[in-house]
Amino acid sequence: MHANPNDQTLSVQGINKRYGTFQALNDVGIDVKRGEFLTLLGPSGSGKTTLLMSVAGFIQPDSGRIMLGAQDITFAAPEKRNFGMVFQGYALFPHLKVRENVAFPLKMRGIRGAAATKSVAEALELVGLADKGERYPRELSGGQQQRVALARAIVFQPHLLLLDEPLSALDTQLRGQLQTELKRLHRAVGLTFIYVTHDQGEALSMSDRIAVMKDGRIVQLGAPSALYNRPANRFVAEFLGVENFLPERLTGRQGLLAVRASALSLAGKAGRISARVSDLDYHGAEIRYTAQTECGLSLRFNLSLRDAAHVPQENENVTLDWQEKDALPFPAA
Amino acid sequence: MRILANPMLRYWLLIAPALLAMAVFYFYPISHVLWMSVTLPEPGVSNFESLAASRSVQRMLWTTLRIAVLSTMISLILAYFVAYVISTVDERRRRLLFMGVVISLWISVLVRAFAWFALLRNDGLINQALIGMGLIDRPLPLMWNEFAVLVGMVHYMLPLAILPLYSGMQSIDPRLVAAARGLGASRMTAFWKIWFPLTLPGVFAASILVFIYSLGFYVTPALLGGGKKMMVAEYIKVQILEVVNWGLGSALATLLLIFVLVTLAIVSRVVDLRKVFGAG
Numbered sequence: 001m002h003a004n005p006n007d008q009t010l011s012v013q014g015i016n017k018r019y020g021t022f023q024a025l026n027d028v029g030i031d032v033k034r035g036e037f038l039t040l041l042g043p044s045g046s047g048k049t050t051l052l053m054s055v056a057g058f059i060q061p062d063s064g065r066i067m068l069g070a071q072d073i074t075f076a077a078p079e080k081r082n083f084g085m086v087f088q089g090y091a092l093f094p095h096l097k098v099r100e101n102v103a104f105p106l107k108m109r110g111i112r113g114a115a116a117t118k119s120v121a122e123a124l125e126l127v128g129l130a131d132k133g134e135r136y137p138r139e140l141s142g143g144q145q146q147r148v149a150l151a152r153a154i155v156f157q158p159h160l161l162l163l164d165e166p167l168s169a170l171d172t173q174l175r176g177q178l179q180t181e182l183k184r185l186h187r188a189v190g191l192t193f194i195y196v197t198h199d200q201g202e203a204l205s206m207s208d209r210i211a212v213m214k215d216g217r218i219v220q221l222g223a224p225s226a227l228y229n230r231p232a233n234r235f236v237a238e239f240l241g242v243e244n245f246l247p248e249r250l251t252g253r254q255g256l257l258a259v260r261a262s263a264l265s266l267a268g269k270a271g272r273i274s275a276r277v278s279d280l281d282y283h284g285a286e287i288r289y290t291a292q293t294e295c296g297l298s299l300r301f302n303l304s305l306r307d308a309a310h311v312p313q314e315n316e317n318v319t320l321d322w323q324e325k326d327a328l329p330f331p332a333a
Numbered sequence: 334m335r336i337l338a339n340p341m342l343r344y345w346l347l348i349a350p351a352l353l354a355m356a357v358f359y360f361y362p363i364s365h366v367l368w369m370s371v372t373l374p375e376p377g378v379s380n381f382e383s384l385a386a387s388r389s390v391q392r393m394l395w396t397t398l399r400i401a402v403l404s405t406m407i408s409l410i411l412a413y414f415v416a417y418v419i420s421t422v423d424e425r426r427r428r429l430l431f432m433g434v435v436i437s438l439w440i441s442v443l444v445r446a447f448a449w450f451a452l453l454r455n456d457g458l459i460n461q462a463l464i465g466m467g468l469i470d471r472p473l474p475l476m477w478n479e480f481a482v483l484v485g486m487v488h489y490m491l492p493l494a495i496l497p498l499y500s501g502m503q504s505i506d507p508r509l510v511a512a513a514r515g516l517g518a519s520r521m522t523a524f525w526k527i528w529f530p531l532t533l534p535g536v537f538a539a540s541i542l543v544f545i546y547s548l549g550f551y552v553t554p555a556l557l558g559g560g561k562k563m564m565v566a567e568y569i570k571v572q573i574l575e576v577v578n579w580g581l582g583s584a585l586a587t588l589l590l591i592f593v594l595v596t597l598a599i600v601s602r603v604v605d606l607r608k609v610f611g612a613g
């Protein structure tokens with residue numbers, strides 16, 4: 001019934017999805033390699049969930065194809081796809097015990113008895129909840145519920161694991177912990193992950209590749225380092241946390257120059273930009289500055305307390321400079 | 334355990350207004366009725382003895398129970414569909430359907446019973462249409478029988494059943510069904526394994542409400558049953574107003590009251606059982 005799990009590459013080919021006149025997905029194409037951790041990153045409303053739901057089979061694209069290996073699954077029912085899915089907000093079955101929740105996908109596949117019990121125990125073991133099988137979901141903490149959702153999604157050894165902002169409801173510490181666990185899980189089971197998030201830090205630290213989405217399109221697809229070092233356009237650069245975009249006026253060259261706050265530094269008299277400090281924040285051994293140029297442009301730069309001869313204060317005039325190797329030119333847009 | 338008690342609380346909240354109104358407005362009359370049932374015509378339990386001895390009373394009680402159970406079951410099945418549709422359609426249709434339910438709740442039970450007259454009579458719309466189409470040549474006996482009573486009662490009970498069912502369904506996370514399908518359940522399996530169990534608290538609430546209403550229902554059975562299929566409420570009225578046998582009438586009323594209370598007690602046991610299944 002299902003494709004051979006060894007030869008399935010998921011291939012999304014030119015899919016479109018409209019809601020009325022609104023284009024939620026616009027000619028989206030992407031190939032997901034086996035065992036890859038692919039992240040869909042983008043601001044709210046960029047179409048991440050819509051894309052994920054199309055892959056899962058809950059949304060049918062208006063045009064385009066979704067292939068699993070040689071099989072066209074564009075219109076296959078969700079239950080026929082054999083994908084594990086972790087919904088935003090867990091979606092655990094409240095009337096079933098943890099053990100029964102995790103056993104659910106096995107039961108649906110006709111796996112019962114000792115084999116099922118063993119798989120459930122292994123999955124719960126993997127997420128560190130071996131002793132919580134007899135509880136109901138509401139008797140668990142948020143992070144534990146999240147891990148049950150994960151166990152339930154992987155217990156039947158799906159071809160693919162789809163995760164829609166699985167950690168967004170958790171606090172920072174728990175999130176960090178579960179990020180680590182997810183990565184460990186990814187390595188341990190060798191599953192293909194498609195992971196949705198709007199948190200760039202999460203995307204950069206976890207993914208093999210990132211697809212940055214905007215207005216229903218994929219605007220850039222690449223490894224985290226490639227995206228970080230060579231963002232394709234201002235949108236991607238901004239989304240990945242580049243703070244400063246210097247106009248021609250300041251740089252004397254065509255287009256915009258993107259410079260991270262960490263690459264913009266205090267210079268003596270020779271600096272190419274002069275500005276006035278408007279705000280400063282202490283972050284441990286580093287100070288984060290905001291400064292205004294005469295033409296009203298707001299700039300961010302960082303200063304390490306360790307190698308600072310002088311610490312500028314608010315309203316002080318400073319000159320700033322950057323190194324060409326740290327700057328990325330963009331066409332003005 | 335504390336959170337498990339919540340569905341229980343919901344059932345009680347749903348029937349609380351009815352209970353409260355009864356306590357305030359009927360406490361005195363009821364205690365009076367209780368008193369009469371053991372004092373008229375002479376002190377003692379003679380009224381209950383004659384109730385127990387009477388074949389016609391037993392038949393009437395059996396009819397009452399049968400009609401109450403049947404109308405509860407039929408109302409619940411129909412109401413389940415309606416509530417399901419209301420809770421799954423888009424916002425605009427939901428509001429329309431919901432209005433429909435609430436409005437029908439507001440229409441007087443008398444008006445509704447008489448509307449069924451117009452439809453079910455020998456020369457009513459249904460018989461006329463069937464004869465007109467040549468399907469039958471003599472009118473079907475649709476009025477003044479158990480069928481008519483059931484139709485009228487189900488019609489009356491529907492909104493009462495829909496509201497608690499809908500309120501229960503509304504609180505179900507729609508992603509659960511999607512999640513079930515994503516995990517390999519077919520549409521039907523997802524419905525039966527996930528959706529349906531989660532609606533059971535609403536089903537219980539609606540059943541209790543409708544069953545208790547049905548047991549003591551007067552207007553519709555009296556009008557559409559035409560005195561042939563007498564239910565307990567009408568029988569009491571006949572005893573008191575026509576036979577002027579206050580003792581027997583109030584004994585029956587007492588019996589009805591006790592039966593309702595016992596039912597509630599039993600049902601709350603069953604509802605407690607749900608803790609075992611952990612639904613909530």
Ligand SMILES: Nc1ncnc2c1ncn2[C@@H]1O[C@H](COP(=O)(O)OP(=O)(O)OP(=O)(O)O)[C@@H](O)[C@H]1O
Pocket residue numbers: 019022024042043044045046047048049050051198
């Ligand atoms: N059923 C629908 N009807 C109409 N518009 C929809 C529907 N579902 C999604 N949209 C629109 O499609 C766009 C993309 O939605 P989607 O849920 O994919 O965004 P997202 O990238 O997942 O955002 P978020 O990060 O907020 O979850 C949004 O502008 C949304 O309003």
Ligand SMILES: [Mg+2]
Pocket residue numbers: 048049050164
């Ligand atoms: Mg989303």
